Amino acid sequence: MDSSLVEQIVVKLRKECVLVAGRSIGCGFAVSPGWILTCAHVLNPDIKINDSVEVRLWDGVLRTSILRHLERDLDLALLEDFKVKSVNAVFGNRPRRDALVLGIGFPVRDHRPEFDEFTARVEGFTTIKYAKKEVDLELIKLKQGRIECGFSGGPLINMGTGEIVGVTRFSNDTQTDLGGWAITPESVSFFCFKVGVELNKKEGFTNDFEGGFFKPQTVERVRDLLLNLPGWGIKESRISFIEIALGRRHRILNEIELDGRPRQVAWSVARACEDYPELTESGLVPFCALLNTIPREFGCRPDRDREINELRILLHCVFPEN
Structure with missing residues (x-):
């Protein structure tokens, strides 16, 4: 550009x-x-x-x-913030190595914030492993930029395309140009998608959560998980479970037929979770609400619990507190 x-x-x-x-x-x-x-x-x-x-x-x-x-x-x-009426931010894919990026923020100098910018180069990507969690966090690693206190939370802009490609997170050294780290556009998209906030995205944005996590194989695994639940073959039992997981007012309950053959109903529910991702009463997207409800309603079973945990990771679900 x-x-x-x-x-x-x-x-x-x-x-x-x-x-x-x-x-x-x-x-x-x-x-x-x-x-x-x-x-x-x-x-x-x-x-x-x-x-x-x-x-x-x-x-x-x-x-x-x-x-x-x-x-x-x-x-x-x-x-x-109801004062925000229009938005110019357009999210693009994560930047390539050595791409020139610009960050906007309010660095604090002489005990007062200033409205300023920094430029940096993309060095690579850093993966953070949480000891008590089964999912890792990937960050954009920046070099050749002085990222001072006050830039955190600001947009990171690809100077070759004008697209937002991250959110500045923290510095490697606020006094030098050793760079720092930024949150990836995929993480931003995932977070906003979960809570129902729609972002402006460049055409061709490769969002793993929308384009990768919802692969047909994943939807089929959710279908098979539902189909093998105790009582799924009984209409009243499966409706009761879905209402507990999603809430009685969720759109899915009005959009699909729940009294058909058990296998078809399981398939319809799994597909509907993708088609109608509105948050449930528990504040989760439907896929995650279903997965979190199964152990509560049907107890622990090692083989089923392993499948649930694998699907939680694929779908980036929040693991419930023990």
């Missing part, structure tokens, strides 16, 4: 960035009408869902947003 066009995109994105005041100073930016994305670690550690968060616009105007969604493992948070 022509450099002048990229610069125009950056100018527009700057106007949609806000200073987020919490445990530290950070950045947030509009990702969908009514929604601002930032890093979870920027917020106060004791913050709760539905608490108020003060943000400051690029022109200095203060306003209050509300924390609606928080995922500390991904280090992401979504703030509801």
Whole structure:
């Protein structure tokens, strides 16, 4: 893309960035009408869902947003802000090695935040393994950029395409140009998809959660899991289970026929989880709500539990607390 066009995109994105005041100073930016994305670690550690968060616009105007969604493992948070009417941010695929990227944020200098930018190169990707979790987290590793405190939560822009390719997370050294790390666009897409916030994506965006996790083989495995549940062959039993898992008002219950042959019903439910991903009453997407409900309703069974855990990983489900 022509450099002048990229610069125009950056100018527009700057106007949609806000200073987020919490445990530290950070950045947030509009990702969908009514929604601002930032890093979870920027917020106060004791913050709760539905608490108020003060943000400051690029022109200095203060306003209050509300924390609606928080995922500390991904280090992401979504703030509801009804003042956000339109969005220029377009998410693209993760950047190639050595790609030039630009970050926007509010670095703190002389005890006061400044609205500024940094540039860096993509060095590669870092994988973080959580000791008590079965899924790993991948981050974009940056080099040749001075990432100071205050850039966390801000957009990372590919200077070759003008697309957002990540969210700045933390620095390797705030006093030097040793770079740092950023959250991948796939993680952002997964987080927003789970809570029903729609992102602007470049055509051809390769989202593993939408394009990879929902492979036909995965849907078939969910179907077979449902089909082998105790009582699935009895209409009343399977309807009761689905209502417990999804809630009686979920769209899936009105969109599919539940009194057909057991195998066809299991297939219809599995496909409907993909077609109607609206959050359930438990705050999960339907696939994950079903998987989390099975052990509660039918107890533990080693072979079935292994299958459930494998599907949870494929679908990036949140593992329930023990």
